[in-house]
Amino acid sequence: MSKEPKNLEQRDGFQSKWGFILACIGSAVGMGNIWRFPIMVQKYGGMTFLLPYFIFVILIGSTGVIEEFALGRRAAAGPVGAFGMCTKERTGNEKKPVRQSVRSRSSVH
Numbered sequence: 001m002s003k004e005p006k007n008l009e010q011r012d013g014f015q016s017k018w019g020f021i022l023a024c025i026g027s028a029v030g031m032g033n034i035w036r037f038p039i040m041v042q043k044y045g046g047m048t049f050l051l052p053y054f055i056f057v058i059l060i061g062s063t064g065v066i067e068e069f070a071l072g073r074r075a076a077a078g079p080v081g082a083f084g085m086c087t088k089e090r091t092g093n094e095k096k097p098v099r100q101s102v103r104s105r106s107s108v109h
Contacts, residue, residue: 034057037053038050038053038054041053071083071086
């Protein structure tokens with residue numbers, strides 16, 4: 001019963017169990033903040049604030065998601081590769097991360 005059809009395409013997934021767990025925790029914390037804030041506002045008498053709050057959450061959240069999808073598709077890479085592509089297009093050169101050893105940092109003083 002566990003056989004999958006051979007015509008299913010291979011999908012990307014998490015490389016480790018820890019990556020999946022951290023993504024779930026981040027999602028839960030974000031959703032907790034989105035749900036807790038309106039409840040606290042309603043509890044303390046600020047119910048008129050909820051309509052604009054939900055409108056802005058939807059507008060700002062949806063535009064951010066659309067932007068991330070568009071950037072990822074154009075770069076055909078993950079977040080690091082996509083923002084590296086943006087840096088290269090904006091400045092004309094590719095920025096490399098600067099790494100200093102402990103010895104070179106201590107010799108500066």
